[in-house]
Amino acid sequence: MRTNLQIIAFAAIFLFAFRVPAQTVDPIFPKGELSTTKNHTGSIWLNELNIGDSTFDSSIAVATYGPGAKLDWHIHPGGQVLLITEGTGYYQERGKPVKIVHKGDVIKCAPGVEHWHGAVPNSGFTYIAVTPTQKGKTVWLEPVSEKDYNSLK
């Protein structure tokens, strides 16, 4: 009987070891470099897949947020599309309620709109950002307040 229990325990350990939970699957694209800019709080990694130029307008970049990490409020003069590829985050436009966004969601942020995005407190968050560059660089505003960050209803 003890031997059977040992085999069951061994099998259980194997099952656990070989399972691939959805959140630890290897990312499609490398995380890239840890950002050292001052326009965010928490850890954010950036991998520039395509640099926008006069031939191909849009920058394409992967951004990976640690739990709780968030960008400051900002504006994209040419707008931005976010393709959420992993985890769960918050997205808020000025004057609107914060909303929760998940893997598989697509967010279209219009040119000139003040907004912020970040990871929820208990999950990382990864997206591919497609950002036209020829209408100007991102305009950075103030950090997100704790009140705004915790305002999900």
Next chain:
Amino acid sequence: MRTNLQIIAFAAIFLFAFRVPAQTVDPIFPKGELSTTKNHTGSIWLNELNIGDSTFDSSIAVATYGPGAKLDWHIHPGGQVLLITEGTGYYQERGKPVKIVHKGDVIKCAPGVEHWHGAVPNSGFTYIAVTPTQKGKTVWLEPVSEKDYNSLK
């Protein structure tokens, strides 16, 4: 002894059943609709994530190819960036050798360049295509010959 073997067999079946092989992980974005256009051979599914317009120039779409499926030769007047998210495919520009491309690769196709892409014979292939639309629609050319499709060296 027989009982032990039964337990081991049972554990092995469980191990197999609960493993999540890399290629069967749920896609991030739905496959979308099976294409019924005449500019490809084999099965290709399309999911338009963003329609390009005057505010946000680029179309963003997920394309999923069954094994062996391929587009005809074509030209993008505004160029195109392909972000390979799953599987293995071929990419060839006119006058150059065919090359093999994998999950995690980024392909930048310049405006006006004649090219084709498709899945290899024994694997599916998925990418996110970012395609500027304001310089004109895709120009379709002839189907890819068997000789070109099988020309990897």
